[in-house]
Amino acid sequence: MRTQADKAARFRELHQRPGAFIIPNPWDAGNAKLLAAMGFEALATTSLGVANTLGQSTISLDAIIENCRMIVEATDLPVNADLENCGADDPKTAARAITRAAEAGVVGGSIEDSTGNREHPIYDFSLAVERVQAAVEAARALPFPFMLTARAENLLHGRNDLDDTIKRLQAFEAVGADVLYAPGVYDAKTIRTVTASLGKPFNLVMGFADPTLTVDQIAAAGVKRISTGGAMERHALNAFLRSAREMKDKGSFSYVRDMAPVKEVRAAFNGSVPAP
Template identity: 75%
Template sequence: MRTQTEKAKAFRALHERPGAFIIPNPWDAGTARLLAAMGFEALATTSLGVANSLGSATVSLAAILDNCRAIAEATDLPVNADLENCGAHEPKAASHAIRLAAEAGCVGGSIEDATGDLSNPIYDFDLAVERVQAAVEVARSLPFPFTLTARAENFLYGRTDLDNTIRRLQAFEAAGADVLYAPGLYDLATIKTVTSALKKPFNHVMGFADPTLTVPLLSAAGVKRISVGGAMARVALAAFLKCAHEMKDHGAFTHVREMAPMKEVREAFAKGAVA
């Protein structure tokens, strides 16, 4: 089993090698092990996936961290934590989530500028930068190279001011963030505009983007890391609802033809588990 430092160094190396890599988003230990068995090199948690599994529209930092721990312990892969706004508005209070994510076994994590308040969804520029600075300070104090991702959430909240988004990302970069992230960018031209304005690695999430984009296209556009956010969890939920509707509305069960073969699943669980 790799140590946390070894995982952290392996995660950093993925961001330094040529081309883009995919970091999929499991939502529990089982899905983490399936992805590990398939040969993915790192995993990222999804707060949306956690919320869905709990039957809630929102999720607490404590629940996020419990999920981080379960996924980090499930495989030998590096895990990046989706920490939303880190559970607090004040910079130092928010930065504490970085240490908690590390204690849960993660080797990377994100802080975003979304407030969680739909009436005022994005932190003011100066406060957003201060929050990233505080998170960087905690990340640098850890005994291994924690990879900090700073997220500019404008596009998810209808604020399609690209210049403002780039300004925020550049400020987060200057504050010391290791990876930059702006969810909600849809087309390749916009993605290229953002990546060309940055020097640090950029994470692009496919859950909100043109689904015809591919790894080679995104890599050529300057993307380093490709995640899917809650997309896989939502696809699984769509399949669940399809089964439920067939039973409730038609009294039928044809969905059983599409069940995953349990022998294959259990073999993958065993393969993807921590050695």
């Protein structure tokens, strides 16, 4: 088994090598194991996916940390944590989430400038930067190279101000963030504009980007890390809803033709053969 330091070193290497890599977002131990068996090199958690599985519109930091622990224990891969706003407005309090996530076994994690308050969805610029700086300090105090991702959430909250988004990302980079992230950056041209303004790796989440883009096109636009956010869980949830509606509305069960083969799933869980 890899140590946490080994995983951290491997995670950093993925961000340094040429091209872009995919970091999918499982939401439980089972699909984490399936993704590992398929050959993915790192995983990330999804707070949205976990909230959906719990039947909640929001999720507590405690639940996020517990899910991190479960995903970490499921495989031997590096795991990056979706920590939302780290559970607090105050920079020092929010920074404690980084320490808690590391204690759960992750080797990277994010802090975002979204407040969780619909009336005031984005932290003021100076406070947002202070929060990232505090998170960086917490990350640097750890006994391994934790990768801190700073997220600018403007585009997900109706603030379609790309200049301000870039300004925030640059400020987050200046105070030490290792990876930058702006969910909602959609097309290749805009992606290039953002990545060209930064010196650190950029994470693109495909749940809010042009789905016709390929890995090669995304890498050519300057992206280093490609995540899926809650998209895979929502896709699975859509399949669940389709099967339920078929039974309820039509009284039929044709969806059983598309079930995952039990032997292949069990093989992936047992670690005996890769899932196709």
